[in-house]
Amino acid sequence: MKIEQKQRQDRFRRHAVQVKEAQKMIEPYIAPLDTELVCLEQAYGRYLAEDIAAAHPLPHFRRSGMDGFSVRTDDIRDASSEKPVCLKVIENVPCGFVPQKRLEPGTAARTMTGAMVSEGADAVIRLEMTREFEIDGESYLSVTRPIQPGANVSEVGSELHEGAVVVTRGRTIRSGEMAILAEYGYHQVQVFRSPVVAIFSTGAELLRVDEPVQPGKIRNSNAHMLAGLVRQAGGVPRWLGQIGDDVEEARIKMTEAVNTADLVISTGGVSVGDYDVLADLFLQWEGKTLFNKVAMRPGSPTTAGVLDGKICIALSGNPGACFVGFHLFVRPVLLGMQGCGETQLPEFAAILSETYAKPDAYTRYVRGRTVVSDDGHVYVEPVGQDKSSVMSSIKDSDCLICIPPGKGGATKGSLVTALRLPNC
Ligand SMILES: Nc1nc2c(c(=O)[nH]1)N[C@H]1C(S)=C(S)[C@@H](COP(=O)(O)OP(=O)(O)OC[C@H]3O[C@@H](n4cnc5c(N)ncnc54)[C@H](O)[C@@H]3O)O[C@H]1N2
Numbered sequence: 303m304k305i306e307q308k309q310r311q312d313r314f315r316r317h318a319v320q321v322k323e324a325q326k327m328i329e330p331y332i333a334p335l336d337t338e339l340v341c342l343e344q345a346y347g348r349y350l351a352e353d354i355a356a357a358h359p360l361p362h363f364r365r366s367g368m369d370g371f372s373v374r375t376d377d378i379r380d381a382s383s384e385k386p387v388c389l390k391v392i393e394n395v396p397c398g399f400v401p402q403k404r405l406e407p408g409t410a411a412r413t414m415t416g417a418m419v420s421e422g423a424d425a426v427i428r429l430e431m432t433r434e435f436e437i438d439g440e441s442y443l444s445v446t447r448p449i450q451p452g453a454n455v456s457e458v459g460s461e462l463h464e465g466a467v468v469v470t471r472g473r474t475i476r477s478g479e480m481a482i483l484a485e486y487g488y489h490q491v492q493v494f495r496s497p498v499v500a501i502f503s504t505g506a507e508l509l510r511v512d513e514p515v516q517p518g519k520i521r522n523s524n525a526h527m528l529a530g531l532v533r534q535a536g537g538v539p540r541w542l543g544q545i546g547d548d549v550e551e552a553r554i555k556m557t558e559a560v561n562t563a564d565l566v567i568s569t570g571g572v573s574v575g576d577y578d579v580l581a582d583l584f585l586q587w588e589g590k591t592l593f594n595k596v597a598m599r600p601g602s603p604t605t606a607g608v609l610d611g612k613i614c615i616a617l618s619g620n621p622g623a624c625f626v627g628f629h630l631f632v633r634p635v636l637l638g639m640q641g642c643g644e645t646q647l648p649e650f651a652a653i654l655s656e657t658y659a660k661p662d663a664y665t666r667y668v669r670g671r672t673v674v675s676d677d678g679h680v681y682v683e684p685v686g687q688d689k690s691s692v693m694s695s696i697k698d699s700d701c702l703i704c705i706p707p708g709k710g711g712a713t714k715g716s717l718v719t720a721l722r723l724p725n726c
Pocket residue numbers: 503504505507508520521522523524525569570571572573574575578600601602603617618619620621623690691
């Protein structure tokens with residue numbers, strides 16, 4: 303039998319692994335990258351490489367929650383409109399200042415929101431609940447009702463106690479984390495290095511974006527979609543260009559990719575067609591092929607392997623399949639390389655808003671949109687054309703609806719599982 307013929311038969315003879323099984327096959331090769339120190343301004347979107355513990359309690363002083371007066375609630379326990387209580391104002395405490403005097407019975411201090419509550423005080427009464435007046439150049443206030451001890455005072459450590467772990471290693475730094483890091487004085491922070499992801503595309507039909515459209519040819523949309531998806535997952539895309547349908551060219555490109563990146567993704571050429579050169583490469587390369595078929599649609603010919611310790615994921619050329627394959631297989635690797643524990647897309651249960659009749663032997667990941675009804679029920683609806691070759695509906699999806707394998711598809715009103723897509 304000629305080599306070529308044998309190869310073709312090998313290409314047809316594929317064992318489809320389940321999605322979870324395929325993910326597990328990649329897992330042993332995922333390792334967190336080294337770490338680096340970046341300044342806080344550059345830290346947004348990066349993944350923390352250290353636990354952040356509260357170096358001091360928060361707040362670290364007794365803080366007023368209102369513009370008002372620090373008072374001793376005992377002093378005003380019996381205050382009423384008929385019998386107002388008068389307190390002498392002994393000092394004025396703006397934000398950022400330390401009160402100089404302790405409150406003795408019958409006194410109060412003017413204390414603004416965010417300022418330190420005076421010693422001896424156990425509450426802050428709001429300005430609106432008091433009437434101020436002067437006698438002989440001295441300030442007083444009159445109070446006509448009592449307030450609860452602790453009112454409008456944030457006690458030391460009431461938000462965070464000293465030593466509490468506030469942000470854990472592997473967490474993405476977003477606005478809330480930025481705030482905590484700033485509060486605790488992290489002008490620099492240790493983060494995981496961003497994985498460099500080599501991307502190359504195969505296909506003689508591919509045009510660059512700046513080339514005029516030609517009969518039979520298409521512009522390379524996958525490469526740009528993937529660059530966006532890689533960025534979204536914290537990676538740095540490294541575009542290695544597009545190659546024709548030549549297995550030797552693919553071999554050279556794969557070697558270059560492995561030598562210059564932490565992770566490799568390619569698009570196209572993984573099915574059983576005459577020019578599916580990546581499929582051929584994975585049958586005769588020096589690397590270890592992990593799987594070359596997954597029991598899913600779109601993206602069943604998605605292939606993965608390891609070369610020189612680097613994970614190489616060959617995504618399908620069909621844009622819908624490329625998109626789904628990225629989320630199920632590439633994104634978890636990228637997140638794992640950045641120390642993130644939660645690498646899979648979050649699952650949620652929802653009601654299918656219309657029947658999805660297309661049956662399949664494999665699980666389908668249908669591009670969908672989430673809608674919350676007025677009565678609070680969560681629905682998911684397919685976002686229009688769902689063929690693997692359709693690209694234009696990708697932008698409208700915020701989830702992937704999982705349609706289980708079987709003859710019937712899934713009917714309107716049935717409960718389905720969906721995977722939440724990150725903001726792509
Ligand atoms: N006889 C069979 N044919 C096909 C099978 C099969 O089992 N038996 N599987 C089908 C399935 S499922 C899929 S998915 C596709 C997979 O195709 P490939 O991954 O080999 O991708 P290509 O053949 O290179 O291209 C497919 C399609 O996608 C377009 N494409 C390719 N690259 C890009 C790009 N960078 N940007 C935009 N569009 C791209 C390409 O022009 C083709 O139209 O195979 C089925 N066939």
